Amino acid sequence: MEQPLLDAKLLRRLEQFQLLAARRTKSGTKGERRSRARGQSVEFADFRNYVPGDDLRYLDWNLFGRLDRLFLKLYEEERELPIRIFLDSSESMSFGDPAKFTLARQIAAAIGYVALCGFDRVSVVPFPEPTGNAAARGALRSVRGRKSGLSYLTHLASLQAKGPAAFNDALRRGALEARQTGVAVVLSDFLDPAGYAAGLNALVGRGFQIHALQILSPEELAPTQFGDLRWVDCETGGIQEVTFGKFRLKAYQRTVQNYVQTLKEFCQSRGIAFYSISSAAPLEQVLLKQLRETALWG
């Protein structure tokens, strides 16, 4: 049996959180989210003239007595907030100590749990699609309600990191398949050779509120292997030869910083919330501090 992604103590603390949505939900399902749609609720929204066939229970009798005209009271209907989590489960995510994929699943579990406790609908889209675990993918396609939290965590823990990322294709397909927009959380290392711009642009085009969380391993931030090296890409099999001395470590770190900065600027220019974290960072610190700073939840 796999280790649980989140312990009970952390789960109890997460129940106090609530996902923050900058935009009003457009879901058609009733929930605890305020929407612009008129419906049954306890909050008054507006009036409109009575039309034959309307529910007589919503007639404003006080106004009829004073104006001798029939008016119908309108209330704000509470709707659910769709949460779509794009989880990078490619081969590259299995690198690092601890592995990047472990932290990614933990973050996905935390976000999903918070959403489920808020009666929001959670969808997890792992990319590339797991070929050997279709049941888990199907179970994670649409999850709702607190009672689904346990099975959600269990299925999420059973995912494995394999295959090439195909980052852009996965996000484009996810953007097209979504019938309703909402909050999109992208958990990836953003190291796909094909880049990341096309995929993120597709999500932005659909109107998602996007949170991009980049996870890099300590080895990627500061390599510890030196000399005449031949690097082999685990996903593409590509080879890159490099002579790397200790005196070049700073130059490499500058390259990594430049890459992260470029990604950050790309996201900021498109209204995407971005944060880069290390896979070696403590989980509680990431969930309770860093993600709150990004306004993902509060």
Next chain:
Amino acid sequence: MSFLAPIAFAFAAALPVVVVFYLLKRRRLTRLTSSTVLWQRFLAENQANAPFQKLRKNWLLALQLIALALVVLGLARPYFTGSASPSRLRVLVLDASASMQSTDETPTRFAKAKREALSWIDGLRDGEQGMILLAGAVTEVKQSPTSNKTALRRALESCEPSDGPTRLAEALQTAGAFTFEKRGEEMAVSGEIHLFSDGAATDLGELASKNLPLIYHRIGNRGNNLGIVSLDVRANPENPAERALFVGVSNPTTNIVSTQLELRFNDQVLEIKAITAPATNTLPVVFISKQEIDGLFTVKLLGQDDLAADDQASVYSILPQPVNILLVTRGNRFLEKGLRGAAHARLTVRDSVTETDDQFDLVVLDDILPRAWPKANLLAIRVAPTNWFEQMDSAKAPAIVDWHHTHPLMRYVSFDNVDVAESLLPKLPPWGLSVVQSQQRPMIVAGERDRHRIVWLGFDPLQSNWPLRVSFPIFLANAVEWLNPSLSRSSELMVRAGEPLRWRSRQPVSEAVITPPKGKAIHLSLAPNSQELLYGATQHQGPYQIRTGTNLVTFCVNLLDAEETRTMPQETLPIGKYAGVASNVTQVAGKELWRWLAAFALGVVLFEWWFFHKRTA
């Protein structure tokens, strides 16, 4: 600016080697990574793999190249021409005599002397000059004065010992000429003479130089040696048909030594004698052997000692040929009877000389002046051509005051109680040697003229009481033997090591091939119609062969030197009549350390390169 050792610039080849080491692509380690995106960006930003880009701004490499260049420059020993004080000259005299081949030093004394001399060369300071003389039978200047240590070392390496004696006096006189310089009216010492020898030299008493700046480096530590110092072969006095070999074995040590002496004839062992050589003495040994053909007699000491060059000696023995003697006389029974008694003599008596008498080996003229002088060896009594002597006097009853005891003519001959009535007294000619001397001038002269030996008597034996003495027939026998052409040719075929060979051919020869005992044959070209050959490369003992056309002649080179056999190193060298030089076993000399420092610097550079590569691994 110039350089003392420009060959050191060859080390500059290390400069590109250092650069090549940086550029050589080492074996790369293969590693799996999550993505190569970051590495590709890193290389694009730094261009690390571009050709020669890794050399840019590599100060470590620059420092290494500068350090290496300075090392190479130092090895080349740059200098500027300027004024300097006169340099001191150190003359190295290396004894190359036979005794220096003693094996009491590893491997030989000569090798040790070379090693010590090499250390001495390394100890030369800047500005000092060295010179190398090789002292053998003849002094050879191996290297003229120079401060080039490489040339000195090369000259020293080319020095080889010989099997001959040494003439240290000549070598030291030559060295002394270079170590004195005239300053005003005085001769001042401007150098040193370093003699590497075992002191086996007897001619230093003749050295007349005073205040010679000689430093004697004694080589050798013991004198365990036994050697052959004399060898002669002649007819057996008791049986002329047999040959007798007279061998002298010298034992210079203070112990009685027992060993064996082997006699070989043409490489066949004839006899082995057990001998006991008395201490500090020479033991005469006589071998009696029959000889049917001309051949090589070799005697060899079979024991083991320090010096092998004197343990063997050879002599080429030619069978005695009958000597045809022509006696021209008016009647002298004493003379005729004495000549007939000589060994291997065929006597013909006539009263005159004709032109057809050239086949005689020896002509005896008994106070008869020939019309034509015969072309043969002569025993002339009271007759001489006009060009033999410049002045000729006559004396009545001359007193015989001395005679040459060591001359072959005077073997067992004494002129005591010999009275002469009258004698011609010529002035001693340059071609002759006085054998019997009167008060002022010679009475008997022996010499060589026009390639013929001559014995001249100034008095008529019949006018003296000499024929009645026993020495008269002995003298005639000695004269016949000395004047015998075959015996004289035989004596030419044995020379001492270091002395030149003088060989005469009966027919004119234009070229000859000489084969040493060890080594390649040497081709010699002679003057047209020449009948005489001179060969000086006789440094090694053993039999040599001379081939002229179809004629093959063997001659032998032997040491036969009692002084060289005495291999005990001398603590003190006698210089002149009264002075002496003590040995100096060790000589303190400065040694240059810059070579070691340069080697250390090179090691540092290489280590730095290794460390640089290690920190990138």
